[in-house]
Amino acid sequence: MRLQLRRIALFALLAFALVFATSFAFADEVSGGVTGAVMARNNYYLERSTRVVAPEVGARLDFPSGATVEAVYLVDAITSASLAAGALEDVAFTELRHDVRATLGRRLTIDENPVQLAATFRRSHEPDYDSLSVSLFGAAELNRRNTAVSFRLSFLSDEVRQTFRGRERTPTTMGFREELRGAGVALALTQLLTPRAYVGADYEFYVLEGFTANAYRRVLTAGTPLPEHHPETRKRHTVATRLAVMFPELATSLHLHVRLYRDDWDILAATPEARLYTKLGSFSHLRLRYRYYKQGAAFFYRADGEYLPTDPFVTADPKMAPFQSHLLGGQLKLFLDFLDEGRFKRLRGASFDVGFEYIFSTSAYGNGTITQAGLVIPF
Amino acid sequence: MWRAALITAWVVSFAGCVRVAPYQRGHLADPTMDVSHENAEASFRAHVHDSREGATGGYGSSGGGCGCN
Incomplete structure (x- = not known):
């Protein structure tokens, strides 16, 4: 299965490479030049026992022929205590995760309808986790661009290992190696309602197969710590459904988003969310965001944590427990369109944003904060 | 889930019934309405949610690593 996924990924990339080679060959024949943007962003996540610093850089090129190339590189520096993940031993550790994502896209026009095709390749590497994913994306604008439909096919192939977080190397941990495979399909539709409003709906199905537990967590089973087993x-x-409405007289837009989730582990979840955008002058806006999340328990979760040797599945994963959370946050975004002249005029069209969000959660992870700042410079 | 599917079907039924002309789309193109410029920041946020919640999807995010599965 892992080999097949790699072949599918390779085939998809080769197919797109052929399409885009043609695009680039004709790029010079079109009068326009290559445009694009560069991006730099820093992401910071903090909770009781985990801190993540994740700087990222990216670039996007738009060719006159309609081809697009995008690449993003992100590094996660994760400092955590194993206890935060439900392990019985509290061993602090710091890990780096390297995440590279590359997208090849192509814009076309079919029967006067704009069409977009893209293939994304993503590779994520940690000392104890490798992830390879490929997704194919297609979108079309129909009904004189009043309706947009899209689909995404995703394939995932992961390898899970163990590293030695402050413990002596043992043959058991050195030999630990598991695989996780996944495939999914997502469909989306967006429809304009009025000159001030649109509505959208998404459906996503994803199936995972393989090692779905945590490589480190242990569960007390009749007094004996055993590996987590899912x-x-x-x-x-x-x-998911979403609605966006603008109130020009108030210089404000309201976005409502509702997501419903269900899986065959009996986890049910609902996630309503509201975002309010208010313009502050001609070149900036403020975004306020509220998100509520509530989920039920997986069928094998035991609130008392007392599992029996006969239980087929045991877990210490906080994500398998029922909990709820409230997220409150704000973001200020500044568009540098006022830089018409002077030494900084190259930054005209750039945008800078800074945001902070606080999560009140009843889960074992506790409360958390997300802080982000980013700069996008078009060229 | 069935209710959600019905709502989705209801949304789909709008297709073809509404026409907004190109010259009427000034507000829809505003950065407060077209939030595609938020994709980069939304990706990290979705990753945080995926690694701390049992549910996933609906935001165009993907799993892999960090206990997101």
Whole structure:
């Protein structure tokens, strides 16, 4: 299966490479030049026992022929205590995760309808986790661009290992190696309602097969700590709807988003979210965001944590427990369109944003904060 | 889930019934309405949520690593 996924990924990339080679060959024949943007962003996440610093850089090129190339590189510096993940031993550690994402895209026009095709390749590497994913994306604008439909096919192939977080190397941990595979399909529709409003709906199905537990967590089973053991398949269904309305007289837009989730581990979840954008002058806006999340428990979760040797599945994963959370946050975004002249005029069209969000959570992870700042410079 | 599917079908039924002309789309193109410029920041936020919640999807995010599965 892992080999097949790699072949599918390779085939998809080769197919797109052929399409885009043609695009680039004709690029010079079109009068326009190559445009694009560069991006730099820093992400910071903090909770009781985990801190993540994740700087990222990216670039996007738009060719006159309609081809697009995008690449993003992100590094996660994760400092955590194993206890935060439910392990019985509290061993602090710091890990780096390297994440590279590359997208090749192509814009076309078919029967006067704009069409977009893209293939994304993503590779994520940690000392104890490798992830390879490929997704194919297609979108079309129909009905005189009043309706947009899109699909995404995703394939995932992961390898899970163990590293030695402050402990002596043992043959057991050195030999630990598991695999996780996944495939999914997502469909989306967006429809304009009025000159001030649109509505959208998404459906996503994803199936996972392989090692779905944590490589380090242990569960007390009749007094003995045993490795966490989850079902080896998981089928996930997600339905989401969104509505966006603008109130020009108030220089304000309201976005409402509702997500419903269900999987065959019996986890049910609902996530309503509201975002309010208010313009502050001609070149900036403020975004306020509220997100509520509530989920039920997986069928094998035991609130008392007392598992029996006969239990087929055991878990210490906080994500398998029922909990709820409230997220409150704000973001200020500044568009540098006022830089018409002077030494900084190259930054005209750039945008800078800074945001902070606080999560009140009843889960074992506790409360958390997300802080982000980013700069995008078009050229 | 069935209710959600019905709502989705209801949304789909709008297709073809509404026409907004190109010259009427000034507000829809405003950065407060077209939030595609938020994709980069949304990707990290989705990753945080995926690694701390049992549910996933609906935001165009993907799993892999960090206990997101």
